[in-house]
Amino acid sequence: MKKLLLLIPLFLIFTTGCDTLSQVAQTTIQQAGNPSTVEIASALKQALEQGTDKSSNQLSATNGFFGNAAVKILFPPEAKKVESTLRTIGLASLADNVILSLNRAAEDAAAEAKPIFVNAIKQMTIQDVTNILLGSQDAATQYFERTTTQQLAAKFKPVVETSLNKVGATKYYSEAATAYNKVPLVSKINPDISDYVTQKAIDGLFYEIAKEELNIRQNISARTTPLMQKVFSYADRTKLRK
Template sequence: MKKTLFTVLLLSVIIPLSSFDTAPARQIKLPTNTEMVTALKQALENGTTKSADQLSAVDGFFKNAAVKILLPPEAQKAEKTLRKLGLGKLCDNTILSLNRAAEDAAQKAKPIFINSIKQMTVQDAANILLGGDSSATQYFRRTTTNELTEQFKPVITNSLSKVGATRLYGQLATQYNKIPLTFNKINPELDDYVTQKAISGLFYEIALQELNIRQNLKARTTPVLKKVFGYIDQKINQ
């Protein structure tokens, strides 16, 4: 049953043979279950590796407007006040340091994603291939978020200290908190916030890579990727 599950799902969803029993359809060779799983794992490993590499590069977060980490919401009001008081440089350096911490930690995500891919079942692969454009990203959210959080937070904590973010944000919070009539004090703790934002940025980039492999022929760089995703494209477009 498990051996034929992939083919049954694929046929039932995108190959209604009773309605399209034509010669061209019969000439298209159905990829094997092994080819389908192999292609999907190749695509996901390529996509997650590329995402982690891009975000872990210098300015991977900082110069990517979609994932750039800003000050926590409760500190953004303080940022405006501090800039008016001539402390814009402190704000800029603090924001840069948050992104440097995320960039420093992003590479640690690769083995977590690769392990999740290795654990993928035939059922998981079928759901992803036949799902929507973000089905692989949702799979990773479900299977890796807890481990990413657990393993990322210590790295983020160390990175925040290493790049000076903890010190800079502490200075920012101190400067704001001592302003007269400041009732809403800033919590100087950053670890949870930056960890969550770094993981969200990774999933955002993975979603882009997933969409690319589904829609961009040039992104299919191996024979099995071309065969499996090309086959699905043809069947969907019939």
């Protein structure tokens, strides 16, 4: 009787439909082996959402630009003489106000980036996903630069202009430019600063996204979901074999 009971499980295994066994085997292999195309796409989108969300949140916070030496906005290169001249003639506080207000405008603009990145992620093709996952260390950042720069500029420009006016940047910079233009024998500069701040805000955003992308690619602890861990581990193995 005991032998008969032991044989029942074996009988059930051998009489189970071949299709069912095949499905179980395939699921096991897939879980243990390479990720599916759907898994790769989902994991990469998770990573991109994590990176862009984190970058946007950091830069849109107070001192997100002003307190970050890597992206802090200073006087435009063509206006460096403006700053040094203002400081020389006792108008250092005006120069400081210009710099602070430029960064405050960029911080306001950064908050507008999220929906643009979300839309770009939704529009990704399977080929985009593969190229990004197995591409260079900044492949995702390059993708965003190609697909969102124009939209970001259109979205950021009015926000920057509003913010510059709100915090007095337009006034401060115009005063600075006017004061500088009065200095004898200097080359006159354009007092309009909004285009410059818009571009610097976009540059700072991509800088932070690239940094977070590298973090996810290089540090397992930055891969915050099981799916991200599986897919990026697969990418690590694939790159090692090349």
